[in-house]
Amino acid sequence: MSVTVYHLNNSRSQRIIWLLQHLQVDYVIKAYDMDTLTRRAPVELKQIHPLGRCPMISHNGRVIVETGAIIEYLVETFTDPINLLPKSLDDKLQVRFWLHFAEGSAMTDIVIHANTANMEREELLKTKVYPRLINIFGFIEQHLKEHEWFAGEFSGADIAMSMPIEIFLMKRIVDIDTKGMERWANQIHQMPSYQQALSKVEKYVYVGKN
Ligand SMILES: N[C@@H](CCC(=O)N[C@@H](CS)C(=O)NCC(=O)O)C(=O)O
Structure with a gap:
């Protein structure tokens, strides 16, 4: 089954097309343009994945997003005739x-x-930063409403995600539902290893240790 790559012209997804080409994989490109003013992707891409950003690929019924995760997937899945492992x-x-x-x-x-090169801070926040934060943390929130942990059992993914979520919950930069993130944060904060790590340091203001 061939790979479908969702591509925004002049964007990060160019790298995925290069990799597919290099691995000699069968693929089809679905190409889109970003909005000329806001540089946002067309909303229809959210039907493929709620983040609605490129690159995204679909293969054998799975949708995979994030450049690094896509590169890992392709390199692990396609090893013949070219093996980049x-x-x-x-x-x-x-x-x-x-x-x-x-x-x-x-x-x-x-x-x-x-x-930041050609935008006022307020304009930048309104057109780029807030919508992205709503999209990204809304996605995280949904995931944590549906799953106990980020990736099956407790894993390194929970450790990697702890700081962005702690900062988000402390700063409340955009107003979205955070019940899932709060549940998950309470859960990690009660772990003995988390508490032990906190006791080893003088400050970690993101959970109120001043
Ligand atoms: N870290 C993500 C970044 C994805 C991302 O922000 N892609 C840009 C294109 S370079 C995009 O889709 N922008 C349109 C938008 O945010 O609506 C990845 O590497 O996949």
Whole structure:
């Protein structure tokens, strides 16, 4: 079954097309344009996945989003004729690092620069930041209403997601329902390991330790 890649012109999804091409995978592109003013994706993309952003792929009944997760999926799924799986533990760790770093650090600052370069703060907040936060934290909220943990059992995903959620619950930057996030936050905050970690540090203001 071929891969469908949802692509916004001039965007991050270009990398996924490159990877599919390199792996010699059968794929079809569904291409869209961003709004010229707001640079938002067409709303219809939310029918594919509630985040409504690109890249997204669908394959064998699954929809996969986030550049890093998509790259991992494709590299793990398609190993013939081209195999890009890392050959050693060191290479695997390096690949994992750069996959997280690309979106978690490098692109974040590029996007902040691109957005702040020609927009007033208020305009930027209204047109870009608040809608994105509502979309992203609304998505997280829905997930935590439907699931006890982020990924099956308690996992590293819960640890990675703790700080964004703690900051969101403390700052309340946008007004959305947060019952699921609060339930989950109470749950992690009661874990002995979480409490022990807190006791090891002087301050962690995001849960009120000053
Ligand atoms: N970290 C996400 C970022 C996704 C993202 O923000 N994509 C942009 C295109 S480069 C987008 O869809 N923008 C339109 C929008 O936010 O509505 C990823 O790497 O998949």
